[in-house]
Amino acid sequence: MTFLEYAPAPESTAILDIKPSYGLFIGGEFVDARGDAFATISPSTEEHITTVGEANADDVDRAVKAARLAYDKTWSKLSGSERGKYLFRIARIIQERSRELAVAETMDNGKPIRETRDVDMPLVAAWFFYYAGWADKLEYAGLGPKPQSLGVAAQIVPWNFPLLMLAWKIAPALAAGNTVVLKPAETTPLTALLFAEICQQAGLPEGVVNIITGAGSTGAALVAHPGINKVAFTGSTPVGRSIAASLAGTDVRATLELGGKGANIVFDDAAIDQAIEGIVSGIFFNQGHVCCAGSRLLVQENIHDDVLHRLQRRLQTLRLGDPLDKNTDLGAVNSKAQLERISALVDAGEAEGATRWSSDCVLPDKGFWFQPTVFTNVHTSHRVAQEEIFGPVLSVMTFRTPEEAIAKANNTPYGLSAGIWTEKASRMLAMANALRAGVIWANTFNKFDPASPFGGYQESGYGREGGRHGLAAYLEASDQKAGGR
Numbered sequence: 001m002t003f004l005e006y007a008p009a010p011e012s013t014a015i016l017d018i019k020p021s022y023g024l025f026i027g028g029e030f031v032d033a034r035g036d037a038f039a040t041i042s043p044s045t046e047e048h049i050t051t052v053g054e055a056n057a058d059d060v061d062r063a064v065k066a067a068r069l070a071y072d073k074t075w076s077k078l079s080g081s082e083r084g085k086y087l088f089r090i091a092r093i094i095q096e097r098s099r100e101l102a103v104a105e106t107m108d109n110g111k112p113i114r115e116t117r118d119v120d121m122p123l124v125a126a127w128f129f130y131y132a133g134w135a136d137k138l139e140y141a142g143l144g145p146k147p148q149s150l151g152v153a154a155q156i157v158p159w160n161f162p163l164l165m166l167a168w169k170i171a172p173a174l175a176a177g178n179t180v181v182l183k184p185a186e187t188t189p190l191t192a193l194l195f196a197e198i199c200q201q202a203g204l205p206e207g208v209v210n211i212i213t214g215a216g217s218t219g220a221a222l223v224a225h226p227g228i229n230k231v232a233f234t235g236s237t238p239v240g241r242s243i244a245a246s247l248a249g250t251d252v253r254a255t256l257e258l259g260g261k262g263a264n265i266v267f268d269d270a271a272i273d274q275a276i277e278g279i280v281s282g283i284f285f286n287q288g289h290v291c292c293a294g295s296r297l298l299v300q301e302n303i304h305d306d307v308l309h310r311l312q313r314r315l316q317t318l319r320l321g322d323p324l325d326k327n328t329d330l331g332a333v334n335s336k337a338q339l340e341r342i343s344a345l346v347d348a349g350e351a352e353g354a355t356r357w358s359s360d361c362v363l364p365d366k367g368f369w370f371q372p373t374v375f376t377n378v379h380t381s382h383r384v385a386q387e388e389i390f391g392p393v394l395s396v397m398t399f400r401t402p403e404e405a406i407a408k409a410n411n412t413p414y415g416l417s418a419g420i421w422t423e424k425a426s427r428m429l430a431m432a433n434a435l436r437a438g439v440i441w442a443n444t445f446n447k448f449d450p451a452s453p454f455g456g457y458q459e460s461g462y463g464r465e466g467g468r469h470g471l472a473a474y475l476e477a478s479d480q481k482a483g484g485r
C-alpha cells in the first residue's frame with residue numbers, strides 16, 4: 001500500500017430510512033401525484049434509490065392554492081418573531097439530522113460524503129439560522145419602515161447542491177413572510193422530500209412550504225401559474241432565458257442565478273502552493289458541478305510552467321471513487337446526460353487544438369465518472385474557454401499584464417465569479433473593480449457565507465441571494481403594493 005492508497009472508510013447508510021416511494025408534499029402532508037412516477041438512482045452505482053411522483057398541472061395548482069391559503073390565513077398574520085422561531089427550529093433539526101441528510105445527498109447526487117457532511121449541511125443550517133435572525137428585523141432591510149411580503153414564491157433548484165439551494169431560497173422567503181412552492185431537480189429530489197419531513201417535525205403551519213417533484217414540464221407549469229408572485233430559479237442559462245421571457249410584461253418578481261465561466265487569476269507574486277489548493281477547490285469541488293466554478297485558469301506567463309507542473313502533480317493525488325468513502329476527493333457525475341455533455345465539450349476542445357491532460361485515476365465500471373482534466377494551449381475563442389462545461393475540466397491560459405488578464409477574464413458572456421491570487425492589496429482591489437463578476441474571491445475560492453450576497457451579471461442572471469440583498473428579493477418596499485395579484 002502506497003501513501004496514496006487508503007483503507008476504505010465507507011459511511012454507513014443504516015442511518016437512512018428511505019421509503020419505497022414518495023408523493024408530493026402539499027398542504028402539510030404527503031399526497032399522491034396525478035402524473036407518472038419516476039425513479040431516482042445513485043449516479044455512482046446506477047442503483048435504484050426510490051420512486052418519486054411527478055406533479056402535473058393539476059398538482060401544481062393544488063400546491064399554489066395551498067400556499068396561497070397558508071399565506072392569507074396563517075403565515076402573513078404571524079409576527080416576525082414567531083416566524084423566526086419556526087426557522088430556528090428547522091435549523092436545529094437540520095443539525096440533528098445532518099448525518100442522515102449528508103448520506104442521502106451523497107447517494108442521490110454523487111458528490112463525496114466529506115463535502116456533504118463538512119460543507120453542505122453546516123451551510124444549510126447556517127442559512128436557516130441567519131434568516132431566522134432577520135425575521136423580526138425586516139424594517140432594517142433597506143426597504144422602508146414596514147416592508148411587505150410578496151405572497152407565494154415559486155422556487156426551482158438545481159441538482160448540484162440540492163439541499164443547499166433549497167435553503168438559499170426557502171429561508172429568506174419564509175423570514176420575509178412569504179409561502180413557498182418548491183420544485184427540486186428531477187435527478188436529486190431525495191433531500192427536498194426529507195426536508196418536507198423536517199417541516200412536519202418542526203410543526204410548520206400547513207401549506208407554508210409545499211414541495212412538488214417532476215421534470216421541466218412541472219417547473220414550466222409552476223412558473224406560468226397565475227397565483228405566483230415571485231420566481232426564484234437556479235439552473236442553466238437557456239432555461240433562465242425562457243423563464244425571463246415568460247414573465248416579461250407581468251408583475252411577477254424574479255431572481256435568476258444561471259451559468260458561469262469563472263476566471264481564477266494567478267499573479268507571479270502569489271503564494272503558489274496556496275493558489276494550487278484554491279485552483280483545485282475552485283474547479284474540482286463537487287466534480288466541477290458548481291455554477292461559480294473557477295473553470296478558466298489565467299496564469300501570469302513567467303510562472304505558467306511551474307504552476308502547471310505543481311497542479312498536475314497535485315491532481316495525481318486526488319482519489320476518485322465511491323462517494324460514500326470518506327477518503328474520496330471526487331465523486332460521480334450526476335447523470336448520464338451530464339456526462340455526455342462533458343465528454344462532448346472535451347472532445348470539442350481537442351478538435352479545436354487545445355492540449356488535453358487527464359489524471360491517471362481508474363474509473364469504476366458502474367456509474368457516471370470523468371477524470372480530472374486540464375486543457376493547455378487554450379485560446380479565448382475555444383469552446384472550452386467560452387461554454388460552461390459543468391464538470392471537472394479546467395482550461396488554462398496565460399497573461400503578461402493585469403490589463404491582459406482583465407480582458408481575457410471579461411471575454412465571456414457570463415459574469416458570475418472570479419478569483420484573484422496576489423500579495424498586493426492594491427492590485428487585488430484594482431482587479432476586482434475591473435472584473436465583470438458578481439462574486440470575487442481574493443486568495444481563496446468557492447467559499448460561502450449566508451451574510452454575503454451572491455449573484456451575477458450578463459448571462460449569469462440577475463438578482464442576489466444571501467445576506468440582506470437576498471432577503472430584500474422577497475420583500476416589497478413599504479410604499480409599494482404587495483401581497484399578491
